[in-house]
Amino acid sequence: MPLALSGCGGQAESPPPQGNPPVTVATPLVQNVVDWDEFVGRFEAIQSVEVRPRASGYLLGIHFRDGQMVKKGQLLFTVDPRPAEAAVAQAVAQAAQAQATLANARTELARSQTLAASRAASTEEVEARQAALRSGQAQVAAAQANVRARRLDLGFTRVTAPISGRISERRVDVGNSVAADQTVLTTIVSVSPLHFSFNGSEALLLKYQRQGEGTQIGTPVRIKLADEQAYSHDGTLDFIDNVIDAGAGTIRARAVVPNASGFLKPGMFGNLRLEASNPYPALLVPDTAIIADAARQVVYVVDKSGTVVARPVQTGPLLGNLRVVRSGITREDRVIINGIQRARPGQKVTPQNGKITAAPAAPAGPPTSAAAPASTARPAGN
Template identity: 45%
Template sequence: MSAAAFRLALATSFILSTPALAQQGPPTVVVANPIEETVVDWDVFTGRFQAVESVMLQARVSGYLNEIHFQEGELIQEGQVLFEIDQRPFDAALDEAVATRDVYIAQRELAQIELDRARELVERGARPQSEADQALAEFQQAEANVALAEAGVTRARLDVEFTLVSSPITGRISEHYIDVGNLVVGGPNGATELANVVSVDPIEFVFTVSEADYLRYARLEGLTIPRSNRDTPRPVYIQLMDEDTWEREGQLSFVDNQLDPNSGTLLGRASLENADGLLQPGAFGRVRVQGSPEYQALLIPDDALLADQSDQIAYVVNGEDVVEIRTVETGPIHRGMRVIRNGLEPGDRVIVSGLQRARPGSPVAPQTEDLTAQLEE
């Protein structure tokens, strides 16, 4: 192709494309009015589950372990016998205590006879009063010996009962920490740990809030956190680490009476049902606590927001179809949309799609969309 022919082709191409460029017009964007809705802010804290009741089983008497009456990890009932220590030494001690009591009872009966005889002789003048006084003292000593022996029998019977270690609560038991045939050390100090029992239903969720959060709660009108379980419980919602919804409802049952001076946090505790036993003590989760009273807010898709250094901005199309910038104050996500506290009006046309084609101060061709269908339940 000659140079003249190339220039002719190039000119022809430019002439043909010029009308298309002229007809392109403003870029198309999708706009929508913010949704007005009553919302509540929720604060989320991480915590862990703990049993309402937890008991470490220990024996009150020492002896060799004879039997274990449970399967590890099973649910047990209050009063169920779990461990049995060899009773034979304690049965022998009980027999000895009973025999000793019988001896003292016989001595008391003899002392009663001697006291009656001494009093009769004193009344006749055949014996001095000192002999009656001596007989009375011996009878009183015999009575004290009987009372002491009765206490010994009671103590021996208790020792026999203590050879059967039962659960004081209903719950799930751990593995047994000692096997049959081993020596069990009992008593208040240094007792052998046999197993652990934790209650299952209900269960508690323990978490901490910062001092700033507590002060904010305490100053919200009508939303003061209860300072003890004597106040009206507040509803909270709990989520396991692998869950996306907040379907587990509980009650805020306790808030501590002072902040931890080391961490600057306040302990809170919620109680919730655990009928299926899924929630295990020690497991981590999240709790959602009401952080504000109800208020009116506007909702827009989170994708409709842009970051401008430390500010959040939205593009709004005015009445002349020209793009404007609005700096907004944002809140949490509510029903899948971002809460806008300030910066937008209900009738504003916010660009929700095509942001990359919009330029502040430039005209656009808006297409209206309804956001209601995008709200999550």
């Protein structure tokens, strides 16, 4: 029976020889991009003031709601003004007394001068009256200055907002005694614009200075908050410190960010992207087309004979799902973008033409540290 089966051709046929594995290839996408470096920082108020009274006494009134917006010069607190009003009245009375003494000195001087003209008074008497007049004038000036000082003290019983911004809660209730220049009544912070402070590494500062990028006042920045996916808050770099922190090896910088709506609050953390280059033409390939080979990165290209060649490359920042390739390939190379798992260097493949298209930029995660920010890119003009 086995012989009959064999003669009838019942044995399995051998599979046909396999051809070259198919892969999808495409030339790199060429696009103008701008590099961005990322930093972690937080928002700070441009102005922050502790409101303290300039007059001592008992707190008589509070004229704001906790947390409201206040304008510069708005009345916030009232300190009992009665002691200051009494001091003003006393100073006014002293000034009136000095004026009366001065008027009497003028009269006495005029009388002495008349008598001296008829030789009825001596020169010494006239000089004494002149001295009394000068003394009276000085007393009037001192009394008037005292009146101004006491009226200034009276004005200090009205505590007004030194800046415009959002006020905190009151820290002292009505009826408590407050001390001039000591008791903190509340605080006010400005809300628009805000500063965004962050730290950058010394190495990054050197790179910027040598390239002439990133250290210019007015350089654009973009910021996202902890719960945001997009960098939707625009600002500009407005300050770079003049020294590097010797302990951390970082330098402090800040940006100014508009906040007309008041949504941003001092103390909020965020991620900042700093424009780190001018627009430049870049070669872009899918990030999945780049292979980590030990300590280097390579891409597989297919040459004219259909053979896979491994090309070591130097990569740059990520733009969405595409990676900038700074060196190692040309814009004419056919890079394997699909089927890379079936390709081996030196192997023949069947290339099929594909196309690399730009995808919307994916939100980048926070950098690992302020001294070593992540690097991303975006299309120029966006």
